[in-house]
Amino acid sequence: xxxxxxxxxHDRRKLPDGWRWVRLGNFMPKSVSSLDPVMTPNxxxxxxxxxxxxxxxxEVVCGSMVGSTKQVVLSGDxxxxxxxxxxxxxxxxxxxxxxxxxxxxxxxxFRTNDADSDYLKYVLTDNNFHREFMNTTSGVGGSLLRARxxxxxxxxxxxxxxxEQRRIAAALRExxxxxxxxxxxxxxxxxxxxxxxxxxxxxxxxxxxxxxPEGWRWVRLGDVASIIxxxxxxxxxxxxxxxxxxxxxxxxxxxESTALITKWTEKPKTFAVPGDILxxxxxxxxxxxxxxxxxxxxxxxxxMAVRATPDFFMGDFLYLFIMTQLAILSxxxxxxxxxxxxxxxxxxxxxxxxxxxxxQRIVGILKExxxxxKKIRAAAEVELEMVNTLPAALxxxxxxxxx
Numbered sequence: 115x116x117x118x119x120x121x122x123x124h125d126r127r128k129l130p131d132g133w134r135w136v137r138l139g140n141f142m143p144k145s146v147s148s149l150d151p152v153m154t155p156n157x158x159x160x161x162x163x164x165x166x167x168x169x170x171x172x173e174v175v176c177g178s179m180v181g182s183t184k185q186v187v188l189s190g191d192x193x194x195x196x197x198x199x200x201x202x203x204x205x206x207x208x209x210x211x212x213x214x215x216x217x218x219x220x221x222x223x224f225r226t227n228d229a230d231s232d233y234l235k236y237v238l239t240d241n242n243f244h245r246e247f248m249n250t251t252s253g254v255g256g257s258l259l260r261a262r263x264x265x266x267x268x269x270x271x272x273x274x275x276x277x278e279q280r281r282i283a284a285a286l287r288e289x290x291x292x293x294x295x296x297x298x299x300x301x302x303x304x305x306x307x308x309x310x311x312x313x314x315x316x317x318x319x320x321x322x323x324x325x326x327p328e329g330w331r332w333v334r335l336g337d338v339a340s341i342i343x344x345x346x347x348x349x350x351x352x353x354x355x356x357x358x359x360x361x362x363x364x365x366x367x368x369x370e371s372t373a374l375i376t377k378w379t380e381k382p383k384t385f386a387v388p389g390d391i392l393x394x395x396x397x398x399x400x401x402x403x404x405x406x407x408x409x410x411x412x413x414x415x416x417x418m419a420v421r422a423t424p425d426f427f428m429g430d431f432l433y434l435f436i437m438t439q440l441a442i443l444s445x446x447x448x449x450x451x452x453x454x455x456x457x458x459x460x461x462x463x464x465x466x467x468x469x470x471x472x473x474q475r476i477v478g479i480l481k482e483x484x485x486x487x488k489k490i491r492a493a494a495e496v497e498l499e500m501v502n503t504l505p506a507a508l509x510x511x512x513x514x515x516x517x
Contacts (some may be wrong), residue, residue, distance in 0.1 A: 130515030133274045140265030141224040141234070147186040151177035151216065162187060162217040164195060167203050174213070185223060189252035192234045193221040194263045195432050201249050204238035206231040222263050230276060232283035237271045240509040272513050273397035283517050287506060293504045300498040307491045313481050316439045317478055322464035330468045336461025338426040342390075342459060344413035345383035352379040359385075360407060362392065365399035372405045382412035386419035389429040391436055393443070395455035402444035403436050405429075418460060431473040434480055435465050 129135070145427070155178035165175045187193070189209030197220045207215060219222070224234060237243055245299055250265035274282070320326065335341075343361075352361050357384050360375035367373050373392055386392060390406040396416045406419065413419060422432045447460050468476070509515050 127514075129272050130267060130274070133272050133515065135266065135270040136228075136273045138224065138269050138271060141192075141226040141229060142263070142267055143223060145224045146223055148183050149186060149216065150183045151175075153177070153178035154421075155203055158213050159184075159185070159352075160211060160213045160215045162193060162205060162207065162215065163220065164197065164218060164220055166505060170216070180216075183219070185331065187215045187217045187223060188225065189215070190225070190231050192224040192229075192231050192238065193217060194224065194238050194261075194266070195218050196222055197259070198260060199248060199496065202239045202244060204235045205465070211374045222261070222266060228276065229273065230279040230283050233279035234271075235508060236283065236286050237254045237513065239505075240507050240513055242513070243269065243271060249426060274515070278472070282512050282517060286512055287515075290505060291507050293501065294507070297501045300494065300501050304491070304494040304498055305504055306420065307487060307494050309384060310487045312438070314480060318480065319435050319438050319466060326466050327468070329465050329472070332464050333467045334461060335420070335465055336458075337465040338423050338465075338467065339432065340423070341414075341420040341457045342384060342386065342419040342421060343395075343462050344386075344415050344417040344419070344485070346415045347379050347383060347412065351381045352377045354378070355510070358382070359411060360410055360411035361367075362386070362413070362417060363414040364397060365394045365402045368392075368402065368404040373407050373411075375409075376406055376414075379412055384413055384419075385410050386417075387412045387421070390419040390421050391429065392458060393420060393436065393455070395447075396403075397454075400447040400453070400455060401440040403433065403440075405433055418455075418457065420460065426467060428470065428473045428477060430477045430481075431468075432465075435479065436463075439463060465508045 115233055151157070155176065157177045159180070159230065159302050160172040161175050162172045162178065187207050189207055191207040193203075193205040193207065194201035205221075207217075209215065214497070226234075235345070238247075246269045247261060247266065248268070250261045251259050252262055253259040273279070322332065341424065347361060352358075352376060356378055358378045358380035361377045361379040361382070362373050363377065367376060386406040387410050388406055388408050392398050392401040392404045392406055392413065394416060395418050420432065420436065422429045440465070443455060443459070447453050508517070
């Protein structure tokens with residue numbers, strides 16, 4: 115583990131004139147004061163915790179609310195999270211109140227007059243640093259993985275003069291603010307695009323009770339479709355080796371619009387056939403829908419299959435309608451004594467029945483609209499992905515002396 119850190123000594127990238135490599139251990143205080151806030155139950159503290167970092171500001175708490183001993187931090191300190199190290203958490207402490215400032219013991223504290231706190235914070239989120247930081251960890255993974263301060267202290271960072279650090283930090287603050295603004299705009303565009311399919315569907319499928327175009331009428335789902343409940347298959351009776359027929363257990367098997375087969379069974383109980391609409395009726399994701407695959411499959415008890423009567427409905431038209439019912443179905447599931455949906459919940463859904471030729475026309479229009487939305491959504495996702503790469507690029511340039 116330490117070899118990964120030491121290897122930096124033999125593979126240093128060239129620094130701009132006036133810069134130098136400095137070990138982080140030079141910025142780590144030999145001792146940090148601690149206190150038990152419970153001993154002063156009425157005192158108000160600013161608490162720098164990991165959850166507070168994720169929310170964007172320290173917690174304001176009274177001593178009686180804090181359950182363990184904390185580190186005392188000072189304005190200008192920089193904090194680096196030891197836990198879940200793949201998530202980059204570096205925090206510059208700011209004293210903009212008169213409250214005492216304390217921090218979780220899950221932070222490594224850096225304290226120095228030789229480094230600008232914002233510059234140091236940015237260094238600690240840079241890709242070059244993060245790669246070395248991950249080499250200092252121990253534990254079995256996930257929330258149990260922790261960075262070891264003794265090894266973190268050996269990592270070297272590029273350090274220009276204090277004046278240059280402040281200039282770089284100021285430039286990065288301005289650039290990162292612009293990135294945040296661009297990210298928010300890209301996220302807003304993507305959210306609007308994601309809402310388009312639901313808006314298209316609302317234009318076609320009126321809420322129950324509203325007047326319908328001539329030739330349309332309200333019907334119960336149970337009167338125009340069959341509802342087939344799934345049945346549980348024991349884990350010992352299904353496999354992942356393509357033996358038997360496909361088996362779908364729930365929304366974990368759902369694709370973008372059509373379910374994906376990842377399990378098989380030789381002891382099927384209840385079947386869905388091509389053209390059926392799968393509705394999640396139990397557990398997480400109640401109300402979520404998908405089309406059955408293009409082959410006959412067994413379905414588990416978390417699902418029900420809705421099979422349209424051909425004389426009344428096109429399967430695609432019925433699927434698009436059921437997609438609009440997620441909120442209604444979820445509400446019914448939560449309101450039940452035992453959360454979930456029964457066959458009667460689906461059978462009682464009111465839906466607008468139009469002539470088959472009209473259904474065909476509407477489905478054609480909606481499919482064109484959905485295809486167009488898919489294209490612009492893909493473009494918006496690429497745009498957001500590009501924006502999200504900017505911080506790393508800005509940091510790379512900053513610590514190469516290029517800004």
